[in-house]
Amino acid sequence: MKSSARNIFLVSVLVVILAAVFASSFPDGLEKVAKILGFKHKGTSSPSVFIDYNLSAPFMTNGIISTVIAGFIGVFIVYAVFRLAGFLISRSFSNKKAA
């Protein structure tokens, strides 16, 4: 079972590469509606590390590579968060038992 989880992690990495190369840059459904109905200007962008799925680093000039790296980091973060939660929960149950 764990190997299937790893395979899916690898598929996600592949999807990130495909997304970086092929993703459409058209506005999404909400942005489009906001533009048509004239409330797009109300949306403010909040400060964050990887704006628009790009590394905001001066040496990073290639948009695709920048998006791939930003995407890899995200895929890794969400995977790691759950693996850590799993580790902590199974340990918390073991600790209860040992006490």
Add this chain to the structure above:
Amino acid sequence: MHIPDGMLDPKISTGSAFAAAAVIGYCIAKVRQSLAAVLPEAVFAGIGGVVSTVKSGVQKTFSSVAENHFARMGAIASLIFACQMFNFPVASGTSGHLLGGIIASVALGPFSGAIVIAAVLVVQSIFYGDGGLMALGANILNMAVIGSFACYYIYYCIHRIFRNPAGYYAGVGISSFFSVLLASVFCAVEIALSGTVALDQVVPAMASIHSVIGIYEALLTIIGLEILRSLKFELNGDLTVEK
């Protein structure tokens, strides 16, 4: 349909944050409970302080069940994060991307599925500026609570009535179409109630665009779940208690 900051008024964003926190909190409690149900002895042993070699063997099984379940959640979360980066063009200069609510809830169960979508939204909001921080509660309410958790039960009812492959595909397709449509309607209503735009303008506009995106969602969800199956990922397999 990640709402950026500035489109919701504080009342709506706080209200939806509380609603989202209540449901996600309930989901976390249910997952904990179903993990504990895998091994009731472990919990009782914890209370009574009884340690025995037999139980420590069972304990190991429990640890691996728990860690395995979280590895599965992590894998689906990373897949959905990646898929949400992939915008595809839909009608007239608009793009859409997979929401993945039904992929998560059918693959992992409604409780774990909603947690996975919520976690993806949190990471997108904090690190990628995709969806505002103040609007995070509303985005979790729309996409995790409505789009994943609530719409799972559309799938569940259809598949219960038609217990065959056709019922499964119909359930997955119809529920994922509605997961996008209902999430977009919720999103539109929240923005309208904030006084940003008129309700009778934004709801039809959001619903019509997202019913097109919903058709893609239905197809991609069916394909996505087939890919998971082909990778030997058991759909809702480990914790069947989660009903």
